[in-house]
Amino acid sequence: MKRTFAYLVISLFLLSIVSAQPDSVLGRTGGSLSDDMKQVRAEVKDNIQEKGLDIKEQIKEGVKAVKEGDMPKEDKIKNIQQVREMNMEEFRNFQKEQLQTAAGKCNKEINSELCQKNIQERLKLVGKLSEKGLNSLQKVEERKLEKLNELKELKNDPNLGKYKENQEFKARQITKEKLQNAKEKYKESKEKYIEARNRYNESQQKFNEVKARVKECEGNEDAECNQVREEIKENAKEFLLNTAGNILEHLNKVKANVESNEDLSEEEAKEIIADVDLMISEIEDAKSVIESSEDKEQIIEASKTIKKAWLRIKERLAVQTGKITASKIGGVIIKVKSLEAKLERVLSRMEEQSIDTTSIQSLVDEFNAKTDEAKLSYEQALDKFKEAAASDDLETSKTLAKEGHNLLKEAQNSLQGSQKLLRSILLNIKQAGGEDELNAPEDQAEQEAASDLTTEPAEAEASA
């Protein structure tokens, strides 16, 4: 009796452990993977034979149509429309074919067996979906295709095309060591700027104090007043040198920022650095004039020189810093755009499991709209900076640069809106039971299969 109970307890424990294993590791079904695949393929084949060859042709046409990646946007929408017009069974088969294509690419995955297993599970889910469920899935799949097309188009975007997916959406790759040094240099330049700013403030205060004493000495020619008059020359020179130092450290900070910025392409970085170097040499020249000034007149003349130099570079600097900020905003926009496509993938997987995603889709639509707003402001800002850089008129350049910075602020605000909506979307997905889908690792095979649907013809032919 004791032994029976002991066996009972051990069995119960072992059963609990077995059930504790995630489905993805042990799977829910028995049988070999190849058997499952064969079975599903046979099902699809039977369905096609039942409905006639024309359906297969139509599906192929649909896929082929969506493959026309470099077609005008209107044509792409028309091709997605073909997928939209499939009846439920045609769409079910279309989905199964897509999943099978993904399964065929599973061997590229690190855990190919797990990849196959997941796709098998999903094929079963698609096979079991009701007409209503299929209808919802079809809508989400259309959205997903549209987003994938959009993402593909962004690769050729004149502004956002520089952020490469294979470089973690960076515009250039800086070696780890070089980046570490550049970041260190940037940090140091920020500290140096603060020190220079403090020196500037102190010397200005000191100059103003001595200036007040000089005023008190008006009409007084005693030794103390004469000493104060001599003293102020040194204070004025020191103040001017610290003014130049302040500007120089700010320029060095901008330069160090560019050197450590992976959101700027190599060409953009070179162009900004070259311009900042020119600005530095202009201020250095003005600094030499200050150093060589001796009497009051020369010192006042030197102050005019540094002021002129600062006014000359100020607007150019506004354009260059605008470009730097824009590069950061562009880097976030491209990541958000990539996330838009991923969200559609999550919603699609949720729909496969018959989870209603209608309310989440509305939030995703708002999220997409906010991102588009940000993209538009970002593009307009870049245009303003281009115009400002091309303008010879200082006032026009100043106005354009200011407009550019305001547009960047608008882009940033829109992105903040996207960020808030994203938090809400993630929460809603979790609450609707899609946490597993949200946390599921990116399925490279599925991504590649989906990507094939939107591949440019030349690429598709080459891979065929």
Next chain:
Amino acid sequence: MIKMMKNIILMALLLSIVAIGCQKQAASPVTAPEATDASAIESGMSDIDSVNADLNTQELDSIESDLDKIDW
């Protein structure tokens, strides 16, 4: 005999709790790619803020008027 049965049931209960605990742990992913993406966006946004602050020339705007007062 009853005592023994009680012990066995208690043990079964404990082992079940342990198993359920394991299940929960296995279900919670260590990394969440989507969340990582969201956090990448959050860090990108704070990066924009810090760049804005670092490259701002507002502090230098006073230079022009300060230089005008250099005369004595």
